[in-house]
Amino acid sequence: MVHGKSDVVGSGRYTNRIGQTFTLSAVKYYLGHLTLERADGSGHFLADHVLIDAEDSTSGRVTLRDVPSGTYPALTFMVGVDSIHNTGGPLEGALDPLNGMYWTWATGFIFVKVEGSSPSSTQPKNVLEYHLGGFAHPYQNMRWVTLRFTTPLVVGTVAESLGVTFDVGTWLDACNIDFALQPTVTDVRSAGPMMDHISSAFRANR
Secondary structure (H helix, E strand, O other): OEOOEOOOEOOOOEEOOOOOEEEEEEEEEEEEEEEEEOOOOOEEEEEEEEEEEOOOOOOOOOOOOOOOOEEEEEEEEEEOOOHHHHHOOOOOHHHOHHHOOEOOOOOOEEEEEEEEEOOOOOOHHHEEEEEEEOOOOOOOOOEEEEEEEEEEEEEOOOOOOOOEEEOHHHHHHHOOOOOOOOOEEOOHHHHHHHHOOHHHHEEEOO
């Protein structure tokens, strides 16, 4: 979403908090270690790493399979790819480099990719490009998010669902991004401050 509007890629023009207009051509990001949390602090693991692509409405679906009956007031996940998967293991499925979310063996995965354009951008063709990653010290830019539900998820005999939205506009505004001064961020050093605000973009629909 962008400021509450859905279908964000290639379909609309938006305005940031300082009045700069922009469009989006790509929004992709990784969520890892998705876990439904119980009130007592225990949890039920749902998925390892999931790649969400705004151009693919099915990419963010996770089946709530084999969830034990009970009440779950929160969802926890990592934004990014953990260091273990950055440095080893099979690169397949969501982590396949063919998904366009992998830099090199040294820098690992792109955690969040947002691309577009703005008349305020000083880059050729007014490009906006935010490719954020970094898994190694001192630039460990994975971030944990906990979404607490207004209405807890109750798993039992009735089918339940849970929706989570990511609002690009809210996130860029929280980062105080000025497209004229910072039209691109594509290095691990500069990614940290933007990743510090990533939790502001997520909302649960309950």
